[in-house]
Amino acid sequence: MGKAVETDKQPIIQVTDLHKYFSTLHVLKGITTEVYRGEVVSIMGPSGSGKSTFLRCLNRLEEPTSGSIKIDGEEIVDHKVDINMIRRDIGMVFQDYNLFPHLSVIQNVTLAPVHVRGTKYKDAEEIGMKLLERVGVGEKAKEFPSNLSGGQQQRVAIARSLAMHPKIMFFDEPTSALDPEMIREVLDVMRDLAESGMTMVVVSHELGFIREASSRIFVLENGSIIEEGDPDAIFNNAQQERTKKFLSMII
Amino acid sequence: MLSTEIRQWGTRFGHLPWYRRYEFLFPALVVLLVAVGFFMPPEGRPEQFFDGATILLAFVSFLALVLIVITDREKPVLLKRAASLSLIALFFLLFYRYSGTQWDRVRHQFFNLQALEGVWPMYLTGLRFTLQLSVVAALASIGLGLVLGILRSLRNPVLELFIGFYIDFFRAMPLIVSMVVVFYALPFLGINLSAFWSAATSLILMNSAFQAEIFRAGIESIPKRQIEAAKALGLGPMKTMRLVVLPQATRIILPPLSNNLVSLVKDTAVAYVITYPELLTQARHAVIWKRNPTPLIFSMFIYLATLLPLTRYTRFLEKRSKRWVKR
Numbered sequence: 001m002g003k004a005v006e007t008d009k010q011p012i013i014q015v016t017d018l019h020k021y022f023s024t025l026h027v028l029k030g031i032t033t034e035v036y037r038g039e040v041v042s043i044m045g046p047s048g049s050g051k052s053t054f055l056r057c058l059n060r061l062e063e064p065t066s067g068s069i070k071i072d073g074e075e076i077v078d079h080k081v082d083i084n085m086i087r088r089d090i091g092m093v094f095q096d097y098n099l100f101p102h103l104s105v106i107q108n109v110t111l112a113p114v115h116v117r118g119t120k121y122k123d124a125e126e127i128g129m130k131l132l133e134r135v136g137v138g139e140k141a142k143e144f145p146s147n148l149s150g151g152q153q154q155r156v157a158i159a160r161s162l163a164m165h166p167k168i169m170f171f172d173e174p175t176s177a178l179d180p181e182m183i184r185e186v187l188d189v190m191r192d193l194a195e196s197g198m199t200m201v202v203v204s205h206e207l208g209f210i211r212e213a214s215s216r217i218f219v220l221e222n223g224s225i226i227e228e229g230d231p232d233a234i235f236n237n238a239q240q241e242r243t244k245k246f247l248s249m250i251i
Numbered sequence: 252m253l254s255t256e257i258r259q260w261g262t263r264f265g266h267l268p269w270y271r272r273y274e275f276l277f278p279a280l281v282v283l284l285v286a287v288g289f290f291m292p293p294e295g296r297p298e299q300f301f302d303g304a305t306i307l308l309a310f311v312s313f314l315a316l317v318l319i320v321i322t323d324r325e326k327p328v329l330l331k332r333a334a335s336l337s338l339i340a341l342f343f344l345l346f347y348r349y350s351g352t353q354w355d356r357v358r359h360q361f362f363n364l365q366a367l368e369g370v371w372p373m374y375l376t377g378l379r380f381t382l383q384l385s386v387v388a389a390l391a392s393i394g395l396g397l398v399l400g401i402l403r404s405l406r407n408p409v410l411e412l413f414i415g416f417y418i419d420f421f422r423a424m425p426l427i428v429s430m431v432v433v434f435y436a437l438p439f440l441g442i443n444l445s446a447f448w449s450a451a452t453s454l455i456l457m458n459s460a461f462q463a464e465i466f467r468a469g470i471e472s473i474p475k476r477q478i479e480a481a482k483a484l485g486l487g488p489m490k491t492m493r494l495v496v497l498p499q500a501t502r503i504i505l506p507p508l509s510n511n512l513v514s515l516v517k518d519t520a521v522a523y524v525i526t527y528p529e530l531l532t533q534a535r536h537a538v539i540w541k542r543n544p545t546p547l548i549f550s551m552f553i554y555l556a557t558l559l560p561l562t563r564y565t566r567f568l569e570k571r572s573k574r575w576v577k578r
Contacts, residue, residue, distance in 0.1 A: 061479055088485030098480035102498045112484035115494060164484060 091161030151182025296351030400466025
């Protein structure tokens with residue numbers, strides 16, 4: 001159970017005392033943690049616990065109020081930092097896919113490589129096609145997103161992120177908007193990705209996936225990490241009363 | 252066969268009230284037409300009460316027939332259209348016969364082809380100037396409107412103050428006033444603009460204000476998560492706007508924008524107050540030259556011929572924008 005982590009002990013994400021306020025609402029209350037290269041970290045917690053906000057702070061889709069985040073040793077909570085340079089190395093998959101509806105599937109995948117990395121379209125297309133094959137929607141490359149099922153759209157969204165060759169992938173509840181029969185196909189792709197050694201941070205409610213694929217689990221409640229550990233430690237041997245209570249509610 | 256067809260009517264239309272059946276409608280129409288043929292008074296404004304009443308009665312009974320047809324759910328659409336059209340035709344026919352208008356004088360005054368002799372080249376020049384002004388004003392106002400719209404969609408309070416004022420001011424300012432001010436008042440400040448550039452400036456100021464709102468609405472209609480997806484891929488704000496937001500906003504922007512352009516072309520006619528030699532100015536010159544208002548009437552047809560394709564295109568865009576609804 002759980003994924004063996006081949007750790008060189010250098011954190012790729014290092015978060016120190018991260019706070020986030022939405023006006024007066026204190027959402028993140030001093031989170032300090034790190035994620036190592038090749039890890040698959042799952043974040044669990046009741047709704048409103050700040051899971052998504054935490055994840056979105058890590059690539060500054062939300063501006064942290066205070067604290068420090070280092071990605072690959074580089075501080076990103078700093079207005080002098082060109083955040084786009086950081087973001088191009090971090091893939092992000094959203095709950096409702098957010099594909100660009102005016103572009104075909106292959107154009108969705110090649111947009112960022114061509115316009116951000118400056119890759120030639122031919123090369124980007126070639127890589128894009130390979131990625132689409134890999135996530136199993138190769139034959140839909142010329143279609144528009146509106147003609148695809150939710151599961152297919154989400155897999156295209158994953159391919160779109162992978163096309164930038166990210167160092168880290170963030171998944172923000174990637175299966176929450178999907179019909180049950182489509183969840184599997186997306187989780188399979190994610191499992192595949194985890195096995196390939198990608199560093200992943202996943203906010204999810206898919207216990208099966210979390211149990212099998214993650215190397216570590218953060219349990220968030222009320223804006224702080226109340227417990228972290230490998231799947232075995234969390235699911236079978238939780239130390240905190242609140243973790244047990246949360247798990248008993250969802251299992 | 253026809254006879255079986257007719258026999259089936261009894262069952263097919265049996266549920267209709269008597270006045271909605273063809274067995275009533277057709278004879279009624281025939282009776283009406285025959286009666287009209289016999290009893291209608293002679294041409295000219297009716298002198299006696301009886302004559303007026305006959306005309307009115309004929310029209311009202313035909314109106315009743317038409318209303319019966321078009322309010323019936325089961326009558327074919329083609330029949331309903333024919334009925335309404337013939338009602339309109341009847342109205343004009345009655346007006347033609349009984350309004351007492353001296354039609355030959357109308358024709359001489361307003362549709363006098365002789366008064367158009369030598370005017371066509373003037374129309375052509377006028378149309379050229381109108382189109383020149385329209386194209387320059389349209390392109391410039393789209394450019395300015397786009398910039399203002401994007402800036403306004405940023406919701407920066409300081410920009411908002413200035414741009415909001417600009418937009419409100421020039422939307423409220425009557426075009427004719429701003430043209431006169433630019434052409435006749437600005438020279439006192441040392442700014443001398445030709446008639447063309449005065450007209451263009453006024454048109455650009457007003458239309459860019461309207462268009463800024465169109466662009467802003469289009470941009471703001473794009474969901475925030477689209478922008479977040481673009482950001483997460485590392486696209487900067489300019490590229491996000493150019494590659495993700497604007498292409499999607501186009502569908503929403505195009506119909507009202509082309510509407511605005513249609514009215515821009517019409518508004519060039521206001522430039523006649525500052526003697527810009529566009530179509531209306533030419534037509535008015537021709538009216539004075541020929542001492543006959545026909546050239547003015549025909550300039551109307553030229554405006555229509557220019558703008559009808561544009562309004563048609565607008566309608567086409569509106570239909571198309573509803574077609575590929577997202578997701």
